[in-house]
Amino acid sequence: MPESLRPPDGISQLTELMRYEPPGTPAAPPPVDPIVRRRRRRRGGIVAGVVALVLLGSGGGYTAWALTAPVGDATLDASAPSVEIPPAAQIAIPIDGASAISVSGADDYLGPDASGIWMRGGDDSARPIASISKLITALVVLDAKPLVDTADQGPTITFSAADHALYDQYYVLGATIAVMPTGSRMSERDALEAMLVISASNYADAVSTWAYGSRSAFLRATREWLAANGLTRTTIVEPTGIDPRNVSTPTDLIALGKIAMANPVIAQIVGTPVLDVPPIPAGENTNELLGLHGVTGIKTGTLEESGANLLFSANVDVGLPHPLQVVGVVLGSIADDALNREVILLLESIQAGFHTVALGAKGDQLGTYTTAWGESARIVLGETVSTFVWSDTPISATFEADALSTGSSGDVVGTVTWTVGSETLTAPLVLDGTIRPPDEWWRLTHPQELGGE
Numbered sequence: 001m002p003e004s005l006r007p008p009d010g011i012s013q014l015t016e017l018m019r020y021e022p023p024g025t026p027a028a029p030p031p032v033d034p035i036v037r038r039r040r041r042r043r044g045g046i047v048a049g050v051v052a053l054v055l056l057g058s059g060g061g062y063t064a065w066a067l068t069a070p071v072g073d074a075t076l077d078a079s080a081p082s083v084e085i086p087p088a089a090q091i092a093i094p095i096d097g098a099s100a101i102s103v104s105g106a107d108d109y110l111g112p113d114a115s116g117i118w119m120r121g122g123d124d125s126a127r128p129i130a131s132i133s134k135l136i137t138a139l140v141v142l143d144a145k146p147l148v149d150t151a152d153q154g155p156t157i158t159f160s161a162a163d164h165a166l167y168d169q170y171y172v173l174g175a176t177i178a179v180m181p182t183g184s185r186m187s188e189r190d191a192l193e194a195m196l197v198i199s200a201s202n203y204a205d206a207v208s209t210w211a212y213g214s215r216s217a218f219l220r221a222t223r224e225w226l227a228a229n230g231l232t233r234t235t236i237v238e239p240t241g242i243d244p245r246n247v248s249t250p251t252d253l254i255a256l257g258k259i260a261m262a263n264p265v266i267a268q269i270v271g272t273p274v275l276d277v278p279p280i281p282a283g284e285n286t287n288e289l290l291g292l293h294g295v296t297g298i299k300t301g302t303l304e305e306s307g308a309n310l311l312f313s314a315n316v317d318v319g320l321p322h323p324l325q326v327v328g329v330v331l332g333s334i335a336d337d338a339l340n341r342e343v344i345l346l347l348e349s350i351q352a353g354f355h356t357v358a359l360g361a362k363g364d365q366l367g368t369y370t371t372a373w374g375e376s377a378r379i380v381l382g383e384t385v386s387t388f389v390w391s392d393t394p395i396s397a398t399f400e401a402d403a404l405s406t407g408s409s410g411d412v413v414g415t416v417t418w419t420v421g422s423e424t425l426t427a428p429l430v431l432d433g434t435i436r437p438p439d440e441w442w443r444l445t446h447p448q449e450l451g452g453e
Helices: 009-019 036-055 061-068 128-146 161-173 188-196 201-210 215-228 250-261 264-270 336-352 440-445
Strands: 075-078 098-104 119-121 156-158 185-187 295-303 307-316 325-335 355-362 367-369 376-381 384-392 395-401 412-420 423-432
Touching: 036 295, 061 156, 061 188, 075 128, 075 440, 119 185, 128 188, 128 201, 128 215, 128 250, 128 295, 128 355, 156 336, 185 188, 188 264, 201 215, 215 412, 250 264, 250 295, 250 307, 250 325, 250 440, 295 336, 325 336, 325 376, 336 355, 336 376, 355 412, 355 423, 367 423, 376 412, 384 412, 384 423
Parallel strands: none
Antiparallel strands: 075 367, 098 119, 098 325, 156 185, 295 307, 307 325, 355 384, 367 376, 376 423, 395 412, 412 423
């Protein structure tokens, strides 16, 4: 045969295969099932098509092209993971009287304004503060007679006959009192404990006069101290709070609570559960919430005509690396028991508003890759991801996955990105399974699916 008419090597082999017959005389073939017959016809059509394509090529061109041509990308069927948004927090603001609350240590969750006045109930008008006045008295006394640290007992006070007479005076008024014998001696630190832990009014009066020399001098110093600390809506007319003209607002009292808890001596005293200062009989702190639900202080105050008051501080554990520092106040509650219940509900509702949300677990399937030649593999999350949120912070997810035609199990093929409020988190997408390239037969028999980019 002339060289110009000789078929390419691939055609020669296919032609030989098509006309080859085994030696011997075959037995009569059995009847062929119609389905099998159709499959054979289809296979024969494919082979014939290949032969035709090869014949149209030159040399071994088709075979070389088919075995090296790029194949199309796998089909991607995937979606971003869904996330269940936590319910909105329901903060249990006290319903009686007026209240306010400040929360520090959670600006990223509650916003920077939370460390000012985060929430309030009722108005911000001035109301009687009763024995919360003694907290101001103690701070003003320390302004004149400072204690250098929590171990400092300060100077010794000797109580006079006039001081002793205060016992009977405040007893008649129905105020809280403690024994103060004429000539008895006590350190400044112990006297401050008597006025703040068990709220002894006769000690508040005696110590304030001792520090400044007279009631009028003490009141003058108190006005100056209030002005210097920006407590412009607070009025003090006497050192104990027995007079309803001692008034303040929730906003001023939140500021007062922060000033008090920033003073190490005051913070330690108001956190003392039981007074142990002879000759005064041991007595429990008037703040019945102390030590419960994270409450660390500060001061109670009740007048029959104006109701129960509480200025409190608490360290609230919500699951962050540090507790939240809460300062709150309730003025004019109907009774001490009702006030305490409302403060507990308030603190519990803050805790309940923080959540750890699972965004996805390692191995969660997000989709699949499937090729035209029958290979497939799952797309799974490469690591476990969670986030910490406040209330119903919006959470959304998007993903990006690579285009591919082959891959090995464990290959990183994309990322998932979650937007949590203003924060973003990412995790890898990995291939779970191997996607192998097509074999030679598939390439030779699927020319219409080759050449993809």
